Amino acid sequence: MPEGSARTTSKLPPIECHDPATLERLGEVEVMDRERVEAIIARARAVQPQWAATSFAKRREVFRDLLAWIVEHQADICHLAARDSGKTLIDAAMGEVFPVCEKLRYTIANGERDLSPDPRSPGFLLHKRGRVEYLPFGVVAVIAPWNFPFHNIFCPLIPALFAGNAVVVKVSEWTSWSAGDYLEIVHRILRKHGLPADLVQVVTGWGESGAHLVRGGVDKVFFTGSPGNGRKVMATASDDLTPVVLELGGKDPLIVCDDANLEQAADAAMLGVFTACGQMCVGAERIYVFDEVHDQFVETMRARVAALRQGPPLTHAIVDCGATTMPAQLEIISALVDDALERGATALVGGRRNPALAGQYFEPTLLVGVDHTMRITQEEVFGPVMVVIRVRDEAEAVRLANDCPYGLGSSVFTCDRARGQRIARQLRTGMTVVNDYGVAYMMQALPFGGVGNSGFGRINGPEGLRACCYTKAIVEDRVPLGRSVSFHPVRPYSYELVQTAVRVIYSRGLRAKGRALLDAARMLASMNSESSDSDESKKF
Template sequence: MSVQHPPGRPVGSPAGDSAFRRAIPCHEPATGKVLGEAEAMDATAVREVVRKARAAQAAWGQTSFAERRAFMRELLDEILASQERICEIAVRDSGKTMVDAALGEVFPVCEKIRYLIENGEDDLRPEERSSGFLQHKRARVEYHPLGVVAVICPWNFPFHNIYCPMVPALFAGNAVVAKVGEHTTWSAEPLMAITKRVLERRGHDPELVQLVIGYGDSGEALVRSDVDKVFFTGSPENGVKVMAAASDRLTPVVLELGGKDPMIVCDDADLDHAVEQAMLGVFTACGQMCVGAERIYVQAGVYDEFLRRALARVETLRQGSALDEQVDLGAMTMPRQLDILDELVADARAKGARVLIGGERNASAGEQFFSPTILADVHHGMRITQEEQFGPIMVVMKFDTDREAVRLANDCPYGLGSSIFSRDPARAERIAAAVRAGMTVINDYGLAYMIQSLPFGGVGRSGFGRINGREGLRACCNTKAVVTDRVALGGGVSVYPIVDATFPLVRNVIETIYAPTAMAKGRAAGRTLRHAVDVARARMAFRKRGR
């Protein structure tokens, strides 16, 4: 894939336009500057890149963990050497700031690679398991490569969204085919080239990692192709479509479908710290994060003070093009997202929410900017408490009791992350235990993702399956049970021919193993011995008759 800029192609022209229906226009969200144009792949092209990836995986799947660690170390070195360039590419294609790119794109990828280097082999080493009552056998679990893993990436973090699913899949011995979001097509090739260069330098086939460029139909073609698993990050609506398409070939899927994370601020919280973390959770990457703090519940006794301190902070935020000036917030990546934010704010206003600041597009900064916003006195009758907003809007609600805070936090179809702020550890733990979510962080925001030993994923409308940690790495594998001899007895279970004593024998064997007392087990063992003798005699007579 190469991005070109043919003359006369207007940026933002409809994807369905007959003259350019397979072209993807690329532009900078912050400035509107044309970056070029890419050709969307059809199903034939998608199948071909999957074929290339599978051919390359045959050799990669046989590499040692030592070689995979060495590859990861070299890849990490390459990322560190290219850090500023990676951030600049992400800024140009997604509209975020350089700091957002460093924190959200590069930092978690580096930490994931570090985790794999230090822990990946241990996580995938064959694991001995109990063989139960079959003491003459050994049992273990092995983790084998799946083959070709498909990754369908959203547009909010163009480097991170390719690399964070890709590197564990590679470490597990797989090939990876990544379909990138059409809104961040321009950055995909130079970012993927980093991995291809390292593979080639180490003598491996760079075709091991592949890109799919296109719209929804290209993603559907990838899901329906000869891949062995699909990792999808995106909206619940598209997640349903991915599941439906994957069901044709019974291809397993992991769905990370976004969130609407609650942040609960108790009246005994460190308020300055809570406000600072709320700022981070709301305004990082202009709120375009699945783990964004989209619902902030503040206890009545500190509600007004929280709002006062938050407003003072938000009033100082600067917004604009991050490559042209020093700013705190950048642009929205997807133009349609601004329409969604307009609709949600209008609905909240109409139902009684107060707009303390912002609440509208920032036309002075450019066409794809939405002003940093605080909505106060929000309630659950407003759409913005139930629908993912993906924008720079701090949504603040009041609660009286801990029980009410939990009820409100759980009154939402999403269940990805959550955070609790309280100086009382026992109180914070009680609230955390009651919140329905895949992750909870106490007295901080978002750190569960940076602790790579922890699984990442949600419940409900936030999807299912896990990435990160041992669970996420093993999700890239065929988990295989293996049974071998501890002591070779020279025989096994023999059932045929079935005779009158066969069922009583089996019944008493079961009682011998599972009866509740030693006495009951002993009586059953005696009956087992008698029935075993009866079965042996009956089979001997059966064989004589057969002659």
């Protein structure tokens, strides 16, 4: 619980939390009602000015201590994530801890630079200077999904907090059990530095609790989830014109050209499909393989997928694939695989819920003979299913890769650098990696986000930090002139003077500008003469 807050007992029944890998009951969390959520937002708003007044040096101190604590206690963090989500410890280490540490490192090293005032050219107003400043919104809301319970709290929290905001995170109802322990990590560091714990708070509950957060007067919303829920968040936020960033998942293509290093492509495909049991927005959900290398690639994949071991990650010595976190996701995976099989695809490996395990498991699966008449090429699977699609050539690979409403990430494998760049530029996605998978996210200097049903807005890099701020333009005198231009009251020469000024500034060529300058000089001289005559006449 946030420091200094009294626990209120909601009238709503609590959420029961279970380990997806064993179905063991872990405990329960509160379903927060509107009054509770609005009180949390109010406390965050009350303490945010104190944090916004701190220096970047102070914020770096806080973040360095936070990073040190995470590095020292990463085993505890991984075990919590595995218990709450059903993922393996290696998936927790790579997908939870590693990205958070890298985001902290990037922000400590570059956050002040990315948020420092940005001087801009004054144009023809040479006596002025202009700059852009990036100022904190106030209270930033984060609505997090269930696939990475630690990462999905901390990775949006880090830039929002460094930018000077207070942060309220609505965690998923499916991974709420670990949220209190993860929140305490931040609170421990804030208390060490004499800062209020209410700067970072967590909301638990079902979708309605998230709606209370969006409606509760926050200043910006970062949402990660499905396109359907993203539309609901956007519609709710529009009532108060609250800005939103939407990261709505993906259906990422991975293209294997006929000149690719097949071992490298196979390694990337295994990582892209089976990390976190396929529960990733940047999962490699469609693998397009050229005719010439298709059969060889498929045979390699058949052996690799068949060798994967599945089971409870905390009770088995070595597990390659853990459980599916959300119970309903098993039904989605099954429906998409069944549709493909009914339409002519073949499951060379797997293809069903794992009958040997009692928890929430779908077998590691290899589907071949897939085409774009099947739902599985258009809808997000979010499960351990490798989908291989045969293509004739580069043109067909690009056409099919773009034949999808999502556009988050993508990968291309080829030994021809020019070909890789050519294909990358044609893919309608927010990111493309050539001869690797997923590393665009680990390069925190790059913006992360998509197009189409994958949403809009960016996280990571300077764009991500600045997305946590409102942008303000400021103009000051470089050389004080003591007077401002005014055309009120309008004088007989005002219109001609403006026209001449436009010609001086914007005419093409020195000769035209020179003529305009001469005209301006004559006009100013005439104006001065008329002014002198008028002053003389006033003496009599």
